[in-house]
Amino acid sequence: MARFTPHTEEDIREMLDTVGVETLDDLFADVPTKFEGALDLPPALSEHEALTDVHKAAAENRSGMPLFIGAGAYDRIVPSAVGSMMQRGEYLTAYTPYQPEVSQGGLQVIFEFQSMISELTGLEVSNASVYDGATAVAEAALMTARLAKRDAKVAVSAGLNPRYRQVIETYRVETVELPFENGATDFSAVPDDVSGVFVQSPNYLGVVEDIEAASGAAHENGALAVAVCDPTALAVLEAPGALGADIAVGEAQPLGMPLLFGGPYAGYMATTGKNVRQLPGRICGETVDEDGRLAYVLTLRAREQDIRRAKANSNICTNQALTALAATVYTALMGPEGLREVAELSVSKAHYLADRLQEKGVSLRYPEAPYLFEFAVELEDVDKTNAALLENGIVGGLDTGDGAMLIAVTEKRTKEELDKFAEVVANA
Amino acid sequence: MLRENKERTEGTLIRDRGRPGRRGFTLPKLDVPETKVGDILPASQRRTEKPDLPEVDEPTVVRHYTNLSRRNWGIDTNFYPLGSCTMKHNPRVNEAAAQVPGFAGLHPMQPQAQSQGALRVMYELQGFLSEVSGLAAVSLAPLAGAQGELTSILMVKRYFEDVGDTGRTTVLVPETAHGTNPATASMAGFEAEEIGLDEHGCVDVDELREKVDGTTAALMITNPNTGGVYERNIHEISEILHDAGAFLYMDGANMNANMGRMKASDAGVDIMHFNLHKTFSTPHGGGGPGCGAIACTDTLAPFRPDPVAAKGGDKYSLEKPDKSIGRMTSFFGNFGVILKAWNYIKLHGPDLRDVTDMAVLNANYVRARLRDTYRVPYDELCKHEVVVQPPKGKKALEIAKGLLDHGFHPPTIYFPLVVKEAMLIEPTETESKETLDDFVEALLQLADTDDEDLAESPTTAPTRRLDEARAARKLKARW
Numbered sequence: 001m002a003r004f005t006p007h008t009e010e011d012i013r014e015m016l017d018t019v020g021v022e023t024l025d026d027l028f029a030d031v032p033t034k035f036e037g038a039l040d041l042p043p044a045l046s047e048h049e050a051l052t053d054v055h056k057a058a059a060e061n062r063s064g065m066p067l068f069i070g071a072g073a074y075d076r077i078v079p080s081a082v083g084s085m086m087q088r089g090e091y092l093t094a095y096t097p098y099q100p101e102v103s104q105g106g107l108q109v110i111f112e113f114q115s116m117i118s119e120l121t122g123l124e125v126s127n128a129s130v131y132d133g134a135t136a137v138a139e140a141a142l143m144t145a146r147l148a149k150r151d152a153k154v155a156v157s158a159g160l161n162p163r164y165r166q167v168i169e170t171y172r173v174e175t176v177e178l179p180f181e182n183g184a185t186d187f188s189a190v191p192d193d194v195s196g197v198f199v200q201s202p203n204y205l206g207v208v209e210d211i212e213a214a215s216g217a218a219h220e221n222g223a224l225a226v227a228v229c230d231p232t233a234l235a236v237l238e239a240p241g242a243l244g245a246d247i248a249v250g251e252a253q254p255l256g257m258p259l260l261f262g263g264p265y266a267g268y269m270a271t272t273g274k275n276v277r278q279l280p281g282r283i284c285g286e287t288v289d290e291d292g293r294l295a296y297v298l299t300l301r302a303r304e305q306d307i308r309r310a311k312a313n314s315n316i317c318t319n320q321a322l323t324a325l326a327a328t329v330y331t332a333l334m335g336p337e338g339l340r341e342v343a344e345l346s347v348s349k350a351h352y353l354a355d356r357l358q359e360k361g362v363s364l365r366y367p368e369a370p371y372l373f374e375f376a377v378e379l380e381d382v383d384k385t386n387a388a389l390l391e392n393g394i395v396g397g398l399d400t401g402d403g404a405m406l407i408a409v410t411e412k413r414t415k416e417e418l419d420k421f422a423e424v425v426a427n428a
Numbered sequence: 429m430l431r432e433n434k435e436r437t438e439g440t441l442i443r444d445r446g447r448p449g450r451r452g453f454t455l456p457k458l459d460v461p462e463t464k465v466g467d468i469l470p471a472s473q474r475r476t477e478k479p480d481l482p483e484v485d486e487p488t489v490v491r492h493y494t495n496l497s498r499r500n501w502g503i504d505t506n507f508y509p510l511g512s513c514t515m516k517h518n519p520r521v522n523e524a525a526a527q528v529p530g531f532a533g534l535h536p537m538q539p540q541a542q543s544q545g546a547l548r549v550m551y552e553l554q555g556f557l558s559e560v561s562g563l564a565a566v567s568l569a570p571l572a573g574a575q576g577e578l579t580s581i582l583m584v585k586r587y588f589e590d591v592g593d594t595g596r597t598t599v600l601v602p603e604t605a606h607g608t609n610p611a612t613a614s615m616a617g618f619e620a621e622e623i624g625l626d627e628h629g630c631v632d633v634d635e636l637r638e639k640v641d642g643t644t645a646a647l648m649i650t651n652p653n654t655g656g657v658y659e660r661n662i663h664e665i666s667e668i669l670h671d672a673g674a675f676l677y678m679d680g681a682n683m684n685a686n687m688g689r690m691k692a693s694d695a696g697v698d699i700m701h702f703n704l705h706k707t708f709s710t711p712h713g714g715g716g717p718g719c720g721a722i723a724c725t726d727t728l729a730p731f732r733p734d735p736v737a738a739k740g741g742d743k744y745s746l747e748k749p750d751k752s753i754g755r756m757t758s759f760f761g762n763f764g765v766i767l768k769a770w771n772y773i774k775l776h777g778p779d780l781r782d783v784t785d786m787a788v789l790n791a792n793y794v795r796a797r798l799r800d801t802y803r804v805p806y807d808e809l810c811k812h813e814v815v816v817q818p819p820k821g822k823k824a825l826e827i828a829k830g831l832l833d834h835g836f837h838p839p840t841i842y843f844p845l846v847v848k849e850a851m852l853i854e855p856t857e858t859e860s861k862e863t864l865d866d867f868v869e870a871l872l873q874l875a876d877t878d879d880e881d882l883a884e885s886p887t888t889a890p891t892r893r894l895d896e897a898r899a900a901r902k903l904k905a906r907w
Contacts, residue, residue, distance in 0.1 A: 003775070004516070004517050004519060004709075004783075004857070004858045005782065005783065005786040005857045005858060006858070006859070006860035006861075007786060007789075007860070007861065011860075011861045012789065014861070015789055015790075015792075015793045015861060016789070018793055018796045018797065019789070019792045019793055019795075019796045020796065021792075021809075024785045024789065027785070027788045027789060027792060027809060028689050028690075028788070028809075029809060030657075030658050030660055030808065030809045031658050031689060031690050032660055032662065032663060033662060033663065033690055033691075033694040033695045034689060034690060035562075035688065035689055035690050035691045035694060038688070038778040038781070039559055039560065039687070039688045039777075039778045039780060039781065040559050040778075041556060041559055041560075041773065041776075041777045041778050041780070042774060042777055043777045043778070044774075044775060044776050044777035044778070044779050045774050045775055045777070047519075047521045047775065050521060050525075050771055050774050050775050051521055051524060051525065053771075053774065054524075054525040054528055054531075054767070054771060055528060055530070056545075057530075057531075057545035057546070057548055057549055058528045058529070058530025058531050058545055059530055059545065060544045060545030060548065061530045061531065061534050061542060061543050061544065061545040061546055062538065062541075062542035062543075063529065063530050063531075063533040063534045063535075063538075063542075064529060064530070064533060067533075067535055067538075069535045069537050069538060071537050072537075072758055072759075073535060073536055073537070073758075073759070075533070075535065077455065077456075079452075079453045079486075081452075081486055081489060081490055083527070084490070085490070085493045085494070085497075087523065088493070088494065088497040089502050089503075089504030089505065090497035090498065090500040090501065090502045090504065090505055091497055091500060091502070091713065091714050092502065092504070092518065092523075092711045092713060092714075093502035093503040093504045093508075093515075093517075093518050093711050093712070094500055094501060094502040094503075094508075094712065094713070094714040094715075095508065095510055095513050095515060095712045095714070095715065096712070096714070096715035097714065097715065098510075098840075099501075099828070099832070099837060099838060100891070100894050100896075101829070101832055101886050101889040101890065101891050101892070101893065101894070102499075102500070102501040102506075102832060102837065102886075102889050102890065103500055103501065103714075104496075104499040104500065104890045104891055105496035105497050105498065105499040105500030105890075106496075106500045106714040106715070108439070108441075108496055108499075109493070109496060109714075111441075111905070111906070111907075112441060112442055112443075112907075114905050114906050115441070115443070115906040115907040116479075116481060118906040119479035119480050119481055119906075120479055120481075124906070125903075125905050125906065126905070126906065128715075129716075131571035131572060131575065131716075131717075131757070132571060132757055132758045132759075133758050134755065134757055134758035135571065135575070135756075135757065135758075142615075161758075163755055163758055163759070164758070166734075166754050166755040167754070167755050167756060167757065167758070169754055170582065170733070170753055170754035170755055170756060171615075172582075172615075172616070172617055208468075208469060208473060210473075212472070234475070234479075235475070235479075236465045236474065236475055237469075237473060237474065237475055238472070238473055238474060238475050238476065239475065239477075239479075242476075242477075251758065258532040258533065259532065259533055259534055259535050259536070260526070260531060260532055260534065260763055260764045261531060261534045261535075261536050261543065261546045261759070261760070261763035262536030262757075262758065262759025262760050262761070262763050263536075263571070263717070263757070263758075263759060263760075263761060263762040263763050263764060263765075264571075264716075264717030264762040264763075264764050264765060265758070266717075276903065276905075282715070283905055284905065285899035285900070285903055285904055285905045286899065286904040286905075287894050287895045287896065287898045287899035288894070288895055288898065289891040289892040289893060289894050289895070290892040290893050290894075290895075291892050293439070293891060293892075294439030295439065295891045295894050296439075297894050297896050297899045299896070299899035299900045299903065299905070300900055300903065301900075304607070305574070305607040305608050305610075305611035306606070306607035306608075306843075307607070308607075308611075309607045309610040309611060309620070310610035310611060310613065310614045310619075310620040311614070312607070312611040312614075314611065314615065315574045315575075315577065315578055315608045315611035315612040315614075315615050316572070316574055316575075317572065317573065317574040317606075317607075317608050318572050318573075318574070318712075318715045318716035318717075318718055319715050319716050320713075320715075320716040320717050321713050321714035321715035321716050322711075322713030322714060322716065322717060323713075323716070323717055325493075325713075325714070328442075329489060329493055331481060331482070332442045332452060332481075332482045332484055332489050332492075332493075333452035333453040333484075333486060333489050334452065334453055334481075335446070335450070335451060335452060335481055335482055335483045335484065336478050336479050336480075336481045336483065337451065337483070338451060338452070338453055338455065339479075339481065341455050342455065343465075344462075344464075344465065345455060345456070345458055347463055347465055347468070348458055348460055348461070348462050348463045349460055351463035351468075352460035352461060352463070370468045370469050370473075371468070372465075372468070386539070390542075395535070395538060395542070398537050411455055411456065414456075414459060415459040415460050418460065
């Protein structure tokens with residue numbers, strides 16, 4: 001008998017009697033395509049054996065070393081209290097808050113998450129999160145088409161994370177490419193039939209882009225401006241809402257989520273008040289109960305699939321409540337000063353490393369362009385350099401595939417690690 | 429529930445618990461020369477206004493979110509028989525697995541040679557899901573059930589584009605379908621058309637035969653359906669579709685009724701999605717994260733999202749299927765969820781069938797105990813869930829709110845839409861007979877209580893009933 005089922009043989013007998021059948025097999029008498037054999041799966045393991053296997057598989061990975069890859073997921077410090085709150089069973093084992101009277105905890109967390117995202121982006125409303133950064137970008141692309149009342153077609157550049165662009169295209173949105181020079185996008189020639197203009201800042205190669213220029217170009221052409229922003233960077237960069245962006249989206253992973261080989265993370269989406277009805281996904285709003293006490297509830301539900309079915313804004317059903325909780329607890333612990341410090345530490349360390357590399361003759365790909373904590377350097381053989389770094393117990397940067405290494409530096413990296421990195425790269 | 433200090437808990441936001449200057453976390457000191465953001469960027473690019481974020485200490489943060497958690501119900505605190513949601517116990521060993529540093533610290537863009545363990549987990553889970561469904565190929569990329577649906581229907585779309593069959597414009601969905609099904613069909617560029625039901629609540633085969641033609645791309649069927657009934661004509665249904673050159677897609681939300689008892693392949697299913705957070709008990713987390721892995725036949729396999737895990741010799745890799753629809757996610761899917769499902773299946777092996785058996789036994793037991801008092805629209809063998817209606821004149825909503833005062837989370841109510849005053853009960857296999865008996869007793873007692881006497885309910889939950897209209901009318905979605 002499976003281990004998480006309480007029934008004894010006696011229980012089963014009594015219950016079958018109540019149902020009025022003889023055997024468990026009889027419960028499947030109505031299944032015309034019954035599978036009669038046994039599933040061909042490895043035999044059941046005890047908890048200890050299973051966990052031993054998990055550790056064995058984990059040991060087949062290379063981790064626990066200083067890491068210099070970013071490219072959309074960052075190796076940031078996660079306070080212990082974040083994980084400990086995520087393990088509260090009341091959050092971990094709840095469903096979507098359809099019965100608000102017994103879901104006030106989760107709902108308030110979402111309300112706080114939305115508030116923090118609104119504050120960071122400088123936009124009036126945020127939803128309760130979407131799956132990840134890429135799907136936030138794709139949903140934003142679809143949202144621009146609904147708002148601009150145009151075919152779904154968006155302008156992007158090589159500065160947009162290429163995987164985000166691929167997901168936009170999978171979601172059946174056409175993309176047109178804007179020129180990309182010296183690490184930044186040229187927004188001077190936005191086509192006049194696009195529904196949205198995307199600007200990622202800092203962009204995929206780390207360069208801080210001109211969101212104001214993107215917004216101006218979008219609005220001149222009757223399109224919406226979508227800013228794709230790293231929430232850590234927003235601690236020091238002007239809020240996209242203040243620079244004219246209509247929608248801000250991005251990956252919330254840097255706010256307290258472990259790397260965990262790419263997920264689960266959480267995508268965030270925020271927009272201006274007038275666009276709220278075109279937001280996909282859940283939104284939590286404030287209300288009162290019958291006694292007049294403040295309470296929270298999912299609201300503007302008529303946008304969603306379970307009500308509007310084929311005419312819904314999106315088919316999205318669940319958000320990322322548990323990882324949104326991580327982002328909320330993380331942001332609360334950091335506060336405005338802590339978040340700024342995370343960004344500033346990363347900036348100082350990244351620039352220190354870039355300076356050390358340049359001293360040793362390594363050139364930056366975009367020496368004139370402003371960057372925060374991620375930058376690209378020219379290298380003849382990235383593979384060879386990364387192999388040398390790995391030999392020295394360091395996971396190097398991302399091979400861009402065109403003769404450059406994209407290096408991310410977080411607050412976790414120490415001077416010693418940075419010096420060693422520069423040393424090994426120079427000698428590779 | 430323990431007594432709370434009401435002044436300090438109810439609705440008070442974390443922002444309002446702090447005071448300028450308080451900090452909840454210490455970062456390492458700067459150990460390199462400082463680079464000021466002001467030296468890099470012009471003032472126009474720099475943040476001028478400090479965001480209004482909490483300034484609180486760690487004890488306050490921990491107490492705040494712990495107290496909030498006590499205003500939330502989960503499976504850990506209460507029986508949660510929410511139909512079609514499979515709220516089963518979440519084994520804690522899976523949480524331990526996802527925290528192992530060798531996974532938690534692994535970056536998704538590390539070279540594949542450095543992530544062999546993670547790729548092995550993905551490859552093996554693909555195999556496990558293939559075995560459970562009987563279908564040849566699997567993708568773990570979809571981040572939730574709804575995204576699994578979208579992935580599947582996009583694959584169907586791409587298949588028809590690939591073979592040059594341009595007239596397939598319609599996706600059929602039964603009246604009992606989850607709202608995500610028609611929404612998915614629209615999102616993938618199809619017209620969603622509804623199919624009616626027969627007296628068992630199953631797809632009306634005659635109507636299906638009339639509606640299926642050269643414009644049909646697929647039927648999206650949930651099996652067992654959202655009334656908890658096995659689609660007894662599934663063979664005929666798949667034949668009708670296949671004869672017309674269309675696909676049978678199965679919404680796998682209800683796979684907890686099928687493991688080891690029915691394989692989707694035997695039923696003629698071409699493509700389906702799993703909800704790993706339901707069937708394989710990787711927790712729901714209050715509404716995500718999930719994983720909507722899909723399984724499909726060899727015909728559709730080349731269209732799977734980029735990437736899938738593959739094995740050559742003793743090396744694992746990520747590959748792009750040759751006619752892939754493209755990427756669905758930033759990376760490869762919700763790996764933490766994948767890892768938990770892999771572990772859950774390894775804890776059970778072929779005993780997954782017992783999971784299904786106990787889930788189906790529990791649902792039928794509840795049906796048998798309620799049938800003399802509640803109306804059971806499809807009073808026949810159910811699978812892992814059962815739909816009931818309150819005695820005539822009574823409202824599902826009132827009973828649901830009354831259940832809260834008995835300490836039970838209500839079933840799904842007013843769904844499926846075709847059953848008036850529907851209450852969809854899914855007990856799952858992890859509940860004891862005693863819990864089910866207590867739940868049934870509460871339902872019997874509520875059936876005997878006038879709705880007017882329930883109007884005040886709940887009285888013992890963290891809040892009374894809410895003014896939901898006001899939330900929409902005067903939208904306030906942030907501090």
